[in-house]
Amino acid sequence: MVSRFKDALESGKFVVTSEVAPPKGTNLEKMVHHVELLKEKVDAMNVTDHQSSVMRFPSLGGALLVKEMGGEPILQMTCRDRNRLALQADLLFASSRGIHNVLCLTGDSVILGDHKEAKSVFDLDSSQLLAAVRQLEKGRDLGGSDLDGAVSFCAGAIVTPEANPLEPQLIKFEKKVEAGAEFIQTQAVYDLDHFKEFMEYARQFPVKVLAGIILLTSAPMARFMNKNVAGVTVPKELIDEMAAAPKGRAIDTGIKIAGRMIKRIRNEKMCDGVHIMAIGREELVPAIMEAGGLL
Secondary structure, eight states, X not given: OOOHHHHHHHHTSOEEEEEEOOOSSSOOHHHXXXXXXXXXXXXXXXXXXXXXXXXXXOHHHHHHHHHHTTOOEEEEEESSSOOHHHHHHHHHHHHHTTOOEEEEEOOOOGGGSSOTTOOOOOSSOHHHHHHHHHHHHTTBOTTSOBOSSXXXXXXXXXXXXXXXXXXXXXXXXXXXXXXTOSEEEEEEOOOHHHHHHHHHHHTTSSOEEEEEEEOOOOHHHHXXXXXXXXXXXXXXHHHHHHHTSOTTOHHHHHHHHHHHHHHHHHHTTOSSEEEEEOSSOGGGHHHHHHHTTOO
């Protein structure tokens, strides 16, 4: 296995990942632009898997595109849409094509998406998918049959450090590490003092943690996240800072806030890196990295 991302994690450097979203259709021009823009700047790029349960070009196809363009893909796989046969088959295919990083996700409810009549699968959850990856690496599938050629992955999962109550997340965190997670990408963190408390707990375990940084684009967006996104809390002072931004300059303020957070995370050695999510504005990731002193 040749995983540049795993090498970066093990090197001790401050690791930076970002996301690229496949299109809703076959026009890959925008995605190609974002991959070209980011491939030399970040250590790896997550390719989202029907994010928010909205049907899109497949994550596996997007990961192959990133690979073909010379980038380092992290294949996102959700358990919402596929049973264990299909999940294992996709892992075999990905590994055979040189995709060696996977982020295992349970997946958002279909109620959030654009195909509300779709039937969810959830044959496995994220911890069980991690265990399936490790089983395939040993040369056997979940049915107990031998494989003619095994897989090799740097596998990870997510955690929500700002969940309230936090205890269920800590239980899930331990379960995911026990199942074989080598890295954890967190959901968005905005209260860094609270995140430091979470990291005091997380440091007990042999896993790399990347703090999730979601770009704030406006004060209404921040309020919406507080009201509608479970486990995300944007502090009032950040909302006020976004609201005070000059007209037409809110995104600049959001980039400044993200950069300031990255600098503090890095300077205080809170965790092993950051996962930057610009959510449809991937062209702004370099500006966020520059603001954070990463370029």
